[in-house]
Amino acid sequence: MDEQKRLRTLKDYQILDTPQDQYLDELTHIASAICDTKIALISLVARDRQWFKSVQGLKVKETSRESSFCQYAIPEPYKTLVVNDSMLDDRFKENPLVTGDPNIRFYAGAPLTTPDGDVLGTLCVLDDKPQALSPTKEKALGILAKKAMKYMADQKLLNEQRKHIKNSAEKLKKLTNKAPGIIFQFEMDAAGNSYFPFISEGVKELHPTINSEDLKNSINPVFELIYEEDLDYVKKKIEEAFLQKSMMDFAYRVKGDDDRIIWHQCKTSDPEILKNGVCIWYGVIYDITIEKEYKALLKQILFDISHVIRRPVSTMLGLTDLIESENLDEETLRTYAESFKVISKELDDFTRELNQSYRDKSPYHEGN
Incomplete structure (x- = not known):
């Protein structure tokens, strides 16, 4: 048995020093009634102590590991440890829990075994009188221990899921808060x-x-x-x-x-x-203000092009038609050429002004 692995597993269950649980209390009550004992416990064996998740018939919530009976159930994950008379067992006859209060003489502990074979503790019954445990009662005690272990494993899974959901919710909240x-x-x-x-x-x-x-x-x-x-x-x-x-x-x-x-x-x-x-x-x-402003700007550009540029372009087209339809002497051609030059400069000046104007107005311009 790898004790360090077992202790890590016990820690992973996050059950030590947690509040009383009604379901587990009902299991220990049933165990006490079936085995006809004054005491029934769900005992979890930690590094230096045994802590009782559920207690029937005792006022204490924990004892030292050194004095615990349950520590002897750890090496055998699938076998119930039965001590018919502790005064006749060299392991326990000098135990302070035997020689003093609560004067344990009988003990039976079914191991709480994880799916990986680690024993976290036992579901155990105890009494101050020696007795034997019939095969039927021993089987019943083992069934109750399996139910207790399954319940604790389910709670562990639920806790992990809650933690995962909480972490996911926190991550989602951070993402949504940073989103534009x-x-x-x-x-x-x-x-x-x-x-x-x-x-x-x-x-x-x-x-x-x-x-x-x-x-x-x-x-x-x-x-x-x-x-x-x-x-x-x-x-x-x-x-x-x-x-x-x-x-x-x-x-x-x-x-x-x-x-x-x-x-x-x-x-x-x-x-x-x-x-x-x-x-x-x-x-x-x-x-979407920028998009709206940009669309308005494009609309204005189209308007300006349509109404301002159309005039000189129409003039140039008219001059072109005249040139094509008439036999022009050199002087007339020179006059038309001068007109083309004036119109071209007008178009060039307007284009430059238009470009600068919309650069200044554009919501995507670097200067804005």
Whole structure:
């Protein structure tokens, strides 16, 4: 038996010094009743002590390992240790638990064996009178020990899963809080009550004046920041998504500093619908102001090209038609050439001015 491995396994179960457990208490109570003993324990053998996870008939919660009976069950993982009369056993007749309180004379301990064969302790019964343990009772004690071990193994697995879920949740929270924009869970019921059970830290960047805790009760703090001209539109889109049980995808304006127009885009998945009619959407809100400004800039460029450049281009095309349709002398050609030169310079000057103007205005320009 590898004692260091066994101790590591015991530590991994995280059961030492934990609160009383009703299920395990019921097992020790049954064991005491079946074997007709005053004492029944679930004893876990640590490095220097034995600690009782469940206790029937004793006031103490632990003793030294040196005085424990259970330590002798560790080398044999699949065999119940039975001591019919401790006064006749050289291992125990001088034991302080035999010569003094609680005056143990009878002991039977079924090992608590892990799937890997490590013995964490025993489910044991004890009495102050010598007695024998029938094969039926010994088998019953072994069954109860296996049930206790399975329960502790299940609890270990649950604890590991809870820890994994907690760690995963913390990682997810960190990721969502670092993600650009807002990641949210939004709910709405049939009465029209709507709120955000979860909203990421991005809300502080997009809406610095909002207390995210307030959003857990109502969406109204967000409504208060939306342009009045867009508010009815936003409410209508949310109501439609609720009635149609559909996703959301809409843009709207919010109030920024210095009267600057800020555009936000809201996108969600299709809703999850609960039995009580509540709809749950998971989605994002992000700032699309730059995209909006860029599209407006492109529209202005197209307008300028269409209205400003069209005139000199039309003039040049007219001159070209004249040249092709007439027999021109040298002086006339020289005049037309001068006109081409003037028009070309006008186009060049306009193009340079246009380029500089939109470089300054562009939301993607490095200077901005």
